Amino acid sequence: MSLPPADPAFRVHAALDRLAGDLPAIGIAVSGGGDSIALMHMIAEWGRGRRIMVATVDHGLRPESRDEARQVGRAARALDLPHATLLWQRGTETGNLMANARDARLRLLAGWAQRNDLPAVALGHTADDQAETLLMRLARGSGIDGLASMAEWRDRFGIRWLRPMLAAGRQPLRDWLRARGIGWIDDPSNENEDFDRVRIRKAIQAMGLDVPALARAANHIQEARDALSHYAAHAARDAVARDGSLTLPRRAYGDAPPEIRRRLIVAACRWVTGADYPPRRNTAIHALNAIATGHRVTLDGTLIEPEGDRIRLFRETAAALRAPDVQNGIWDNRWHVSGLKPGQHVAALGLGQVARVKWRLSGLGRDEAAASPAVWEGDRLVAAPLIRPAAPYDVRPVRIASDFHRLVMAH
Known part of the structure; x- marks a missing residue:
C-alpha cells in the first residue's frame, strides 16, 4: 500500500x-x-x-x-x-x-x-x-x-x-x-x-x-547561488592550469561583477592549495582590492600576481616549506610523487636552491620553482623533478583544469 x-x-x-x-x-x-x-x-x-x-x-x-x-x-x-x-x-x-x-x-x-x-x-x-x-x-x-x-x-x-x-x-x-x-x-x-x-x-x-x-x-x-556559479563558470572558461599553477584572463575577470571576481579567486585559491574550505570573506576582499590596484598579494597560502593581461595564482613558497613529507603518495596536497628511495623525503625546493637548478629553463617563475617538490636526502638536494626531470622520480599535479571549474560551480 x-x-x-x-x-x-x-x-x-x-x-x-x-x-x-x-x-x-x-x-x-x-x-x-x-x-x-x-x-x-x-x-x-x-x-x-x-x-x-x-x-x-x-x-x-x-x-x-x-x-x-x-x-x-x-x-x-x-x-x-x-x-x-x-x-x-x-x-x-x-x-x-x-x-x-x-x-x-x-x-x-x-x-x-x-x-x-x-x-x-x-x-x-x-x-x-x-x-x-x-x-x-x-x-x-x-x-x-x-x-x-x-x-x-x-x-x-x-x-x-x-x-x-x-x-x-x-x-x-x-x-x-x-x-x-x-x-x-x-x-x-x-x-x-x-x-x-x-x-x-x-x-x-x-x-x-x-x-x-x-x-x-x-x-x-x-537557486540564486547556482545562477551566480554558472556566471562564474562562464567567466572562468579560458582559465589555464599548468604545473600546479593557474592563470585567469584578466579581461574576463575585470569585466565581471565583484561577487563573480570573489568566486573566481576563492575557487582558484582552493584549486592551488587543495583546501577543504574557502578563505575567510574579509581576507578574500582584501586580496580582491590588491588585485584591482595591480599589486601582488597572498591569500591562504596562494600567491596572486596580476601580470599584464592575466592573473597568475601559484603556491606560496613559505606555505610549501611548511608542508609535511609525502603522505599516501601525495605531497602538500598538490602533487602525486613516486620513485622515492629509502632515506629520501620530499620538501619544497626553497628560494635558496632555485639558482642551482636553472629554474628559468623550466618555464616556471622563480616563486613557482621555489614552491615545487624536491627530493632530499637529509639536507642534500637530490632532484627537482618538476624543473628538471630525473628518473626514477615522477611528480604529477593532483588537480587539473576541470577540477577548477568544478570548484567554481561548487563554491
Missing part, C-alpha cells in the same frame, strides 16, 4: 529514489536522535535488496555517549543492519569545538565508508536544520553562499553525502516514530543555550516562525 504524501516517509523515500536509486549499497550516519533514527528506519524500509550499514560517531564529549552508541547498535541490529561505532580521538585542535567535532565526524564516516565500499552516506538533516542554519548565518552577516540551503548531495572526502530528509520536518518525523512505537535518544546538549543553534531553535519556537517557509527561503537563495 502506497504511503500518502503527508507521511514524511513518502518524501524521504522519493528523495532516496532520486539520490540513491542506482546505488547497490549505502551507509547511514545515526547519532540516536529522532531525526537519524527515523532515517535509519525509513532507509531500511526503502532499501531492501541493497547492502545497508550504520555508523555512529562517539565524540566522547559526554559521559553518556558510549552507552548511546550501544543503543544505536542494538536498534540497527534489530533491523538486520550492521553497525559500527567510530571513536573521535581528540588531538590538539583549537578553535570552535563544535566545528572541529563536525569535521572529525565527516572524516571518520568517510574512512568507514571507504573501508566498506559504500559509495554514499546518508545524513539526517531536516527542514528544521535548514531553517536554523539560515537564521544562524543571517545573524553572522553571511553572504549568499552561507545563506543558501544545504544541498541534497555533495562530494567530500571521497564520499557522496546524501540528505534525503530536507523536505521533512522534525516534529512530523517524531510523530512518525511515536506512531510506530520507535524510541530515540534526546541529547541534553539540545537544550544547552551556550550553543547558537539551540538559541536559534528556541527563538523560532518562541516567535512562532514558519519553518517550512524559512526552508523555502533558503532554497530560493540556493
Whole structure:
C-alpha cells in the first residue's frame, strides 16, 4: 500500500529514489536522535535488496555517549543492519569545538565508508536544520553562499553525502516514530543555550516562525547561488592550469561583477592549495582590492600576481616549506610523487636552491620553482623533478583544469 504524501516517509523515500536509486549499497550516519533514527528506519524500509550499514560517531564529549552508541547498535541490529561505532580521538585542535567535532565526524564516516565500499552516506538533516542554519548565518552577516540551503548531495572526502530528509520536518518525523512505537535518544546538549543553534531553535519556537517557509527561503537563495556559479563558470572558461599553477584572463575577470571576481579567486585559491574550505570573506576582499590596484598579494597560502593581461595564482613558497613529507603518495596536497628511495623525503625546493637548478629553463617563475617538490636526502638536494626531470622520480599535479571549474560551480 502506497504511503500518502503527508507521511514524511513518502518524501524521504522519493528523495532516496532520486539520490540513491542506482546505488547497490549505502551507509547511514545515526547519532540516536529522532531525526537519524527515523532515517535509519525509513532507509531500511526503502532499501531492501541493497547492502545497508550504520555508523555512529562517539565524540566522547559526554559521559553518556558510549552507552548511546550501544543503543544505536542494538536498534540497527534489530533491523538486520550492521553497525559500527567510530571513536573521535581528540588531538590538539583549537578553535570552535563544535566545528572541529563536525569535521572529525565527516572524516571518520568517510574512512568507514571507504573501508566498506559504500559509495554514499546518508545524513539526517531536516527542514528544521535548514531553517536554523539560515537564521544562524543571517545573524553572522553571511553572504549568499552561507545563506543558501544545504544541498541534497555533495562530494567530500571521497564520499557522496546524501540528505534525503530536507523536505521533512522534525516534529512530523517524531510523530512518525511515536506512531510506530520507535524510541530515540534526546541529547541534553539540545537544550544547552551556550550553543547558537539551540538559541536559534528556541527563538523560532518562541516567535512562532514558519519553518517550512524559512526552508523555502533558503532554497530560493540556493537557486540564486547556482545562477551566480554558472556566471562564474562562464567567466572562468579560458582559465589555464599548468604545473600546479593557474592563470585567469584578466579581461574576463575585470569585466565581471565583484561577487563573480570573489568566486573566481576563492575557487582558484582552493584549486592551488587543495583546501577543504574557502578563505575567510574579509581576507578574500582584501586580496580582491590588491588585485584591482595591480599589486601582488597572498591569500591562504596562494600567491596572486596580476601580470599584464592575466592573473597568475601559484603556491606560496613559505606555505610549501611548511608542508609535511609525502603522505599516501601525495605531497602538500598538490602533487602525486613516486620513485622515492629509502632515506629520501620530499620538501619544497626553497628560494635558496632555485639558482642551482636553472629554474628559468623550466618555464616556471622563480616563486613557482621555489614552491615545487624536491627530493632530499637529509639536507642534500637530490632532484627537482618538476624543473628538471630525473628518473626514477615522477611528480604529477593532483588537480587539473576541470577540477577548477568544478570548484567554481561548487563554491
